[in-house]
Amino acid sequence: MSAPxxxxxxxxxxxxxxxxxxxxxxxxAAAYIDPGTGSMLVQALVAGVAGAALATKxxxxxxxxxxxxxxDDDAAARRAPDGRDGAARSEPDDA
Amino acid sequence: xxxxxxxxxxxxxxxxxxxxVFRRDGVLYRQVAARHAAHYRRAVDSGLYVDLAREGLxxxxxxxxxxxxxxxxxxxxxxxxxxxxxxxxxEWGFAQLRAAALLTLRVQIEALxxxxxxxxxxxxxxxxxxxxxxxxxxxxxxxxxxxxxxVAYRQFCEHFVAPLALAAHGDxxxxxxLRSWLEGVPLxxxxxxxxxxxxxxxxxxxxxxxxxxxxxxxxDDARAPAEAGRAARARVSERGMQGLVASLESTxxxxxxxxxxxxWGDYYADTNYDDAAFAAKRAAVAGAIDGVQPRLVFxxxxxxxxxxxxxxxxxxxAVAFDVDAAAVERAYEGAVERxxxxxxxxxxxxxxxxxDQGFAHDERxxxxxxxxxxxxxxxxxxxxxxxGANVPLDRIAAYFARLGRALVVEFVxxxxxxxxxxxATREDVFPDYARAPFEAAFAPWFAxxxxxxxxxxxxxxxxxxxxxx
Numbered sequence: 001m002s003a004p005x006x007x008x009x010x011x012x013x014x015x016x017x018x019x020x021x022x023x024x025x026x027x028x029a030a031a032y033i034d035p036g037t038g039s040m041l042v043q044a045l046v047a048g049v050a051g052a053a054l055a056t057k058x059x060x061x062x063x064x065x066x067x068x069x070x071x072d073d074d075a076a077a078r079r080a081p082d083g084r085d086g087a088a089r090s091e092p093d094d095a
Numbered sequence: 096x097x098x099x100x101x102x103x104x105x106x107x108x109x110x111x112x113x114x115x116v117f118r119r120d121g122v123l124y125r126q127v128a129a130r131h132a133a134h135y136r137r138a139v140d141s142g143l144y145v146d147l148a149r150e151g152l153x154x155x156x157x158x159x160x161x162x163x164x165x166x167x168x169x170x171x172x173x174x175x176x177x178x179x180x181x182x183x184x185x186e187w188g189f190a191q192l193r194a195a196a197l198l199t200l201r202v203q204i205e206a207l208x209x210x211x212x213x214x215x216x217x218x219x220x221x222x223x224x225x226x227x228x229x230x231x232x233x234x235x236x237x238x239x240x241x242x243x244x245x246v247a248y249r250q251f252c253e254h255f256v257a258p259l260a261l262a263a264h265g266d267x268x269x270x271x272x273l274r275s276w277l278e279g280v281p282l283x284x285x286x287x288x289x290x291x292x293x294x295x296x297x298x299x300x301x302x303x304x305x306x307x308x309x310x311x312x313x314x315d316d317a318r319a320p321a322e323a324g325r326a327a328r329a330r331v332s333e334r335g336m337q338g339l340v341a342s343l344e345s346t347x348x349x350x351x352x353x354x355x356x357x358x359w360g361d362y363y364a365d366t367n368y369d370d371a372a373f374a375a376k377r378a379a380v381a382g383a384i385d386g387v388q389p390r391l392v393f394x395x396x397x398x399x400x401x402x403x404x405x406x407x408x409x410x411x412x413a414v415a416f417d418v419d420a421a422a423v424e425r426a427y428e429g430a431v432e433r434x435x436x437x438x439x440x441x442x443x444x445x446x447x448x449x450x451d452q453g454f455a456h457d458e459r460x461x462x463x464x465x466x467x468x469x470x471x472x473x474x475x476x477x478x479x480x481x482x483g484a485n486v487p488l489d490r491i492a493a494y495f496a497r498l499g500r501a502l503v504v505e506f507v508x509x510x511x512x513x514x515x516x517x518x519a520t521r522e523d524v525f526p527d528y529a530r531a532p533f534e535a536a537f538a539p540w541f542a543x544x545x546x547x548x549x550x551x552x553x554x555x556x557x558x559x560x561x562x563x564x
Contacts, residue, residue, distance in 0.1 A: 043339065051337065053338060
């Protein structure tokens with residue numbers, strides 16, 4: 001067997017091993033519904049942005065509070081289980 | 096070890112291998128499978144079940160002995176508190192679907208705070224007790240692994256975000272899609288049907304439009320292992336997860352219904368009743384309810400639920416069905432304002448009521464399968480079925496007999512202006528629409544207990560009892 005062919009086979013074997021390892025490590029809990037490939041990828045992106053937005057918001061509130069800004073009433077409004085109070089509010093989406 | 100009495104497995108409880116729901120001797124149980132043991136333990140030990148139930152967000156349940164198990168392999172058997180009536184998301188109004196979405200997110204927040212996460216976000220995990228949305232699936236919780244994305248994200252968008260957005264930015268009648276698509280509205284469909292301007296809303300752009308585009312782009316990834324591996328390696332930090340849930344919440348809160356003024360929304364401002372006749376009708380209906388002492392009442396064609404309340408205020412659990420979206424929204428608004436846990440408004444077209452459907456017609460029960468009620472109210476309704484939908488009187492009577500053991504039904508004659516208005520634009524092909532044929536049509540099914548002429552109108556209120564057999 002020629003050296004290039006051996007190298008190619010070895011590369012394929014390594015690639016296959018890496019793939020198998022990735023799949024084993026990546027899905028420790030089995031979801032019974034199909035989470036959807038596109039849905040998982042877009043979620044990672046959206047969650048990244050939303051997480052950063054949330055962090056900025058929290059940080060901004062702390063700065064405002066430090067300078068004696070008004071305490072926000074968001075937290076209370078968020079907790080309404082039936083969401084009634086939210087109907088009148090027109091909060092911007094903050095994805 | 097299994098119990099001797101026969102257990103009937105719930106027809107809708109088969110997707111999740113974590114356990115299943117069954118009924119024995121009329122009592123509802125939920126069996127927890129061994130594979131779900133660790134998750135169940137965490138939900139109990141973290142206080143998640145107790146805390147959610149205390150706040151009225153989750154149906155309370157108690158753990159009963161393993162001897163109650165319906166099949167081998169149980170690690171626990173739960174007995175959830177029974178619900179007064181099971182409704183389907185395609186029967187809810189917009190505000191109810193929205194409340195169910197917010198409840199699901201609230202439950203997810205509470206779960207995350209205790210190291211757990213929802214593994215599904217189906218609208219069918221939510222039920223209503225009057226105005227109050229309540230989560231019912233105790234096995235939806237699994238241990239949260241930091242870094243792992245929310246596996247229920249897609250389902251949440253399909254079950255809640257897509258139909259709510261279509262109703263808010265398109266037409267409330269889009270909610271009818273949920274009856275066909277029990278697994279939610281496909282995002283590519285919603286993305287295409289929504290007006291372009293919804294792309295300018297960050298939440299809808301991300302969770303619907305961008306989401307749909309990603310789904311399309313990665314639809315064939317299963318055939319390309321490298322791509323599939325990429326998705327499996329997708330990571331969402333804990334802060335990202337909180338941001339995602341907060342973003343979904345703000346997106347849902349940002350959706351509101353612009354209700355058209357419909358015939359029904361303003362119905363009570365424009366009826367055939369003057370105040371005295373209205374009071375007489377109320378008294379007659381209240382008297383009939385007192386005579387029956389029902390526990391479960393179906394008010395068919397309930398409009399905003401004014402008469403339904405006569406039943407719920409007398410201790411019955413009353414379901415107010417109406418075909419009109421605006422009427423259902425108003426009835427629900429009223430129930431929320433009163434914090435009414437005995438009156439449930441639902442959307443239903445009696446000319447085409449909810450069927451037995453889902454796999455093997457056995458997942459989502461029809462209206463008739465969820466009955467019979469102790470009492471059916473059919474006030475100012477029969478002319479809509481008989482004349483508006485051309486249903487013969489004897490078929491109306493037969494259907495009512497399937498729905499309830501007792502009946503309070505109002506007959507509205509042709510001379511009444513409401514009926515005259517219906518006949519004004521069409522040919523009168525209803526020679527049998529009169530009191531005598533009406534009574535004859537109901538006689539095979541019901542015994543007429545009383546017939547009360549309503550003072551100040553030409554209408555008659557009947558109280559009937561279903562014949563045995």
